[in-house]
Amino acid sequence: MASLLQQELAAVLQRDLPHLFNGALAPGISTVRVTPDLGQARVYLSLLLGGDAEARLQDIRDNAKAIRQALGKRIRQTVRVVPELIFFHDDSAAYAAHMDQVLGSLNIPPAPKNDDEDDEDQPARPRLFNNE
Template identity: 65%
Template sequence: MESKRQQKFASLLQQDLAAVFQRDLPHLFPGLPPGISTVRISPDLGVARIYLSSLLAGKGEEALANVQDNAKAIRQALAKRIRKQVRIIPELVFFLDDSAQYAAHMDAVLGKLNIPAETPTEDPAPDDAPTAPPRPKLFADEDE
């Protein structure tokens, strides 16, 4: 579980990285820049794991490779934005967030399941069916 400090720092990084992608370094991303779905920070605030989500289905791996190739320039642009708010600029590690694709896959799998509706079955009791055992008497004066 992340501390409040980690959560605040992650939120700051997410906002500033989005601004870096859109305003400072738009030339690095042809078309749309990747979106940042989640930022996780190590307890010492030295490493930031950034999960990128690409709205374009087939371009996720390409966008991740592009971001990883330009990680140094992204970190420098981020440092210019947050240098007066933090002591240490964290190391940026980028990952592809495939949770949306996984959710779509699970939805498709669940949609393919053929679960028949439960039909009520009435079994007529046969004449030779065993009867319930007699009820024990709890009191001596109890009538059956």
Template identity: 70%
Template sequence: MESKRQQKMASLLQQELAQVLQRDLPHLFSGGLVPSISTVKVTPDLGVARVYLSLLLGTDAPERLAAIKEHTKEIRHALGKRIRNQARVVPELVFFHDDSAAYAAHMDTVLSKLDIPAPPPEDAEGDDTAGETPRPRLFK
């Protein structure tokens, strides 16, 4: 369970990293789409931040992640400029590919291909209460 301090730091890092990647360092992606940050998890000592990137469009996700990992030092430096007044130490950044959206899309296609038969219609003949008078309703 994350502490409030970890949650605040993770939220700050997520917002500021998004700004860094979109505004300060868009040249790192050479005209490609800037990845979105899906989650940031911070260790209890606030020394390491695990950043999960959503690299949806395109099949070159491993290459894009490798390019981001190459520029980790530059990204951390730009992040440090932005959060220098809010954080004492800029955490080490470790980037991971978040494929939960692709997994959800895959599960959606699998579930849509299932052939589930309709339930059988209910018979009035097999019902024992067919000849009885209906009970009055107490609640509507």
């Protein structure tokens, strides 16, 4: 059910209701999670491109009824009840990019080379077996 909703919602947002985004790129749907009773669907949107993410999310939430009706027209032959759509901003891609930048900026010195000659300075390793 979740994958059906994800595919059909993407089609609705890109083809049926592109006017909701005022010429901006339609958001990508990263995940859809449906409650066990199929009454609600949590839709996580990727809003990286196209301006202010919070303003775009609020526009989508304001038009949730129209989006649900357009979705219902597309899947009415497949499901009995169209779930209530609850939209969330999925910022995992932005977080991953930030963490990549942080890790890339770390200055990690190379590990020292381990020479066999320096073993005299090391404490003796305990023997666990006789054949070591």
